[in-house]
Amino acid sequence: MAVDYATFELGDFTLQRGATLRGAKLAYKTFGELNAAKDNVIVYPTWYSGQHYDNEWLIGEGMALDPAKYFIIIPNMLGNGLSSSPSNTPEPYNASRFPKVTAYDNVRAQHKLVTELFGISHIRLVVGWSMGALQTFHWGAMYPDMMDLLAPFCGSAKCSRHNFVFLEGVKAALTADAAFLDGWYTDKPAKGLRAAARVYAGWGFSQAFYRAELDLTAMGYSSLEDFLVGFWEGFFLPKDANNLLTMLWTWQNGDISDNDLYKGDFQAALAAIKARTFVMPGQTDLYFPPEDSASEVAGMPNAELIPVPSIWGHFAGGPGTNPEDVRFLDRKLRELLAS
Structure with missing residues (x-):
């Protein structure tokens, strides 16, 4: 390639x-x-x-x-x-x-x-x-x-400190998937990635963004659930969980x-x-x-x-x-x- x-x-x-x-x-x-x-x-x-x-x-x-x-x-x-x-x-x-x-x-x-x-x-x-x-x-x-x-x-x-706490939620979601296997997964921990995406969704955009329904009007999603799956889960699923956790540690520290x-x-x-x-x-x-x-x-x-x-x-x-x-x-x- x-x-x-x-x-x-x-x-x-x-x-x-x-x-x-x-x-x-x-x-x-x-x-x-x-x-x-x-x-x-x-x-x-x-x-x-x-x-x-x-x-x-x-x-x-x-x-x-x-x-x-x-x-x-x-x-x-x-x-x-x-x-x-x-x-x-x-x-x-x-x-x-x-x-x-x-x-x-x-x-x-x-x-x-x-x-x-x-x-x-x-x-x-x-x-x-x-x-x-x-x-x-x-x-x-x-x-x-x-x-x-x-x-x-x-x-x-x-x-x-507040930012650190937010990232603890992302980390917990990624590592809670049984498929994560303490990082030694062979199949991607898709449940964990989808869960991390939903933790992130409440933080990446503001309350005012959601109040104005910009996910629908500006970004073209058909419903809030469509946005959560289509945008946020779609954003996280292609990524490697161990890579995400490495960068998360870099961020927290x-x-x-x-x-x-x-x-x-x-x-x-x-x-x-x-x-x-x-x-x-x-x-x-x-x-x-x-x-x-x-x-x-x-x-x-x-x-x-x-x-x-x-x-x-x-x-x-x-x-x-x-x-x-x-x-x-x-x-x-x-x-x-x-x-």
């Missing part, structure tokens, strides 16, 4: 929590051309369960992320099924034995790709949605002198200060982010609410809080679901890149 991405060999990659992924791989896709000065670079990490093609809605001719102007790199998160993941790693680190991966690990791997493969020392912008935003914040804190601009949208620099640089001092990590930053929470996002973003922005020296005025909840940020939200984000990114 033809693939539309390349693979960077990370070699023996030692993870923050102590394991070594031998023969580790980072899948990535690029758009546009790297200019001679190597200063037209945009890094755009993937999100929970998403792969590079799920990011492409924000890239296009005449858009802020224009491949005619910029060299755009989309690195796939570890655990997402394309980069090293439970589903594609050989024994003994296969399936549920796949090691714990942090956002710090992901960004260190991406930094190797950017610097070693492409010889890039300066980045114009790092941008990402949801867990992509978590990685964007990590880029800013881990390599503060490397980029001009950051644009994390619908995400956070640290997983909140997301924290820009949880490393040797900052030793758990979250305020110091925020204060270290030098890049001009637009932090763009969804106005009605249920797991990354604007008040959480406001407290992060308060600790950053060069950041603005710009809520996305939308009732689409977390999906105000992606993946290209509501055209109005896409236009808003594109406009703000254009403004940021012009600065």
Whole structure:
């Protein structure tokens, strides 16, 4: 089968929590051309369960992320099924034995790709949605002198306690299926995947979205049940449960200060982010609410809080679901890149 991405060999990659992924791989896709000065670079990490093609809605001719102007790199998160993941790693680190991966690990791997493969020392912008935003914040804190601009949208620099609890529900649904077999399944745990989808459905979109029946009028589903099955179960069923659990752990343990640089001092990590930053929470996002973003922005020296005025909840940020939200984000990114 033809693939539309390349693979960077990370070699023996030692993870923050102590394991070594031998023969580790980072899948990535690029758009546009790297200019001679190597200063037209945009890094755009993937999100929970998403792969590079799920990011492409924000890239296009005449858009802020224009491949005619910029060299755009989309690195796939570890655990997402394309980069090293439970589903594609050989024994003994296969399936549920796949090691714990942090956002710090992901960004260190991406930094190797950017610097070693492409010889890039300066980045114009790092941008990402949801867990992509978590990685964007990590880029800013881990390599503060490397980029001009950051644009994390619908995400956070640290997983909140409430967000952690929501993810416990997703985890419980995935692992409760008898077919899950502690992660050693041969047939996919479809009941668990369908259950996780329904847990997610109450969180991904806002109360106002459901009140306005946008699942019917804007997304074309014929009933609420049709939306739950057609959209949400359809979204989760193709995915690998162990991959989802790996990325879920990465998300729950997301924290820009949880490393040797900052030793758990979250305020110091925020204060270290030098890049001009637009932090763009969804106005009605249920797991990354604007008040959480406001407290992060308060600790950053060069950041603005710009809520996305939308009732689409977390999906105000992606993946290209509501055209109005896409236009808003594109406009703000254009403004940021012009600065």
